[in-house]
Amino acid sequence: MAEDDGAQADRPRRPSRRRRRENAAGGRQHRHQVKVTAQEEARLLELAEAQGVTVPRLLVESAMAGERGETASERRALITELFAVHRAVAGVANNVNQITRKLHTTDELAAETSQVLRAARATMQRLDAVIDKLAMT
Numbered sequence: 001m002a003e004d005d006g007a008q009a010d011r012p013r014r015p016s017r018r019r020r021r022e023n024a025a026g027g028r029q030h031r032h033q034v035k036v037t038a039q040e041e042a043r044l045l046e047l048a049e050a051q052g053v054t055v056p057r058l059l060v061e062s063a064m065a066g067e068r069g070e071t072a073s074e075r076r077a078l079i080t081e082l083f084a085v086h087r088a089v090a091g092v093a094n095n096v097n098q099i100t101r102k103l104h105t106t107d108e109l110a111a112e113t114s115q116v117l118r119a120a121r122a123t124m125q126r127l128d129a130v131i132d133k134l135a136m137t
Contacts, residue, residue, distance in 0.1 A: 034059070051077070081130050088123045092116065 036044065048058040051073040061073060095116040102110050110116075 078130065078133055081133075085123065085127050085130055088119075088126065092120045092123050096120070 044055050044058065048055045051058060053061070053073050057073070095112075099110045099113050099116060102108065
């Protein structure tokens with residue numbers, strides 16, 4: 001049983017979807033109070049909600065983003081999207097391979113060819129959108 005626990009500890013962890021930041025060893029000793037206008041508060045709440053984080057986490061991540069101009073939460077969301085696109089491309093590639101195999105063995109085009117090609121186009125557009133997001137950061 002103890003061996004299983006050790007094996008699990010060696011596995012890479014998935015990106016967390018926590019709204020709050022992870023606990024820091026020794027705690028956080030410093031605190032800052034920020035006053036904002038009603039418009040600023042509305043914008044902060046909107047941004048925090050869009051990123052799935054709290055306002056304090058948004059402020060800290062934004063300040064620590066530095067020249068990169070993106071928060072850790074935004075980066076995690078882009079990575080998650082890239083993994084999803086990767087899975088979609090792999091699925092489309094598999095379907096194209098199956099269609100090609102059938103074409104080579106029967107000299108007949110599979111009925112689902114147009115559907116697979118539409119899925120391929122949609123996947124490539126999705127990939128382009130993710131690349132555009134990365135290019136803006």
